[in-house]
Amino acid sequence: MLTQKMLQRLNEQVNLEMYSSNIYLSMSAWCANKGLQGSANFLKDHSKEELSHAYKLFDYINETGSMAVIDTIAKPQNEFASLQDVFQRTYNHELVVSKSILDLVDTAMGEKDYSTFNFLQWYVSEQHEEEKLFKEILDKFEIIGMEGRGLFMIDREIAALVR
């Protein structure tokens, strides 16, 4: 059984993962509207992945005999300055998520909840992968550059990253 504090933090994380899913879906729509189909596909795929992160937490909470509570999800941004702006925001957002996961790990330790501590290790590894992925995408803007066919090439490179 989860402590009240642990349950509240896990429920907040469910909400944050669902918000992440909506941000990436909103970004996907913006990219599709601008003809950047590779990035649109990548972000839509990533939106689904974020939902799977939320469901994994949801299942864990319910399995402990506690109850997952679905709360209001904040409206995501839907206008962006450029494709680079989109991916700078994805990277910044992943840093926020990583901080939240580490805070959850701290809470589990503080509550002496070693089962949840163990469960959260998957998210610690996943956040390492997510930060790496979005940093690699941001690097492409520096390496390829935006001149000439740069945007087209970056979009094609991002399309190839669909997992």
Ligand code: FEO
């Ligand atoms: Fe579920 Fe991208 O963090």
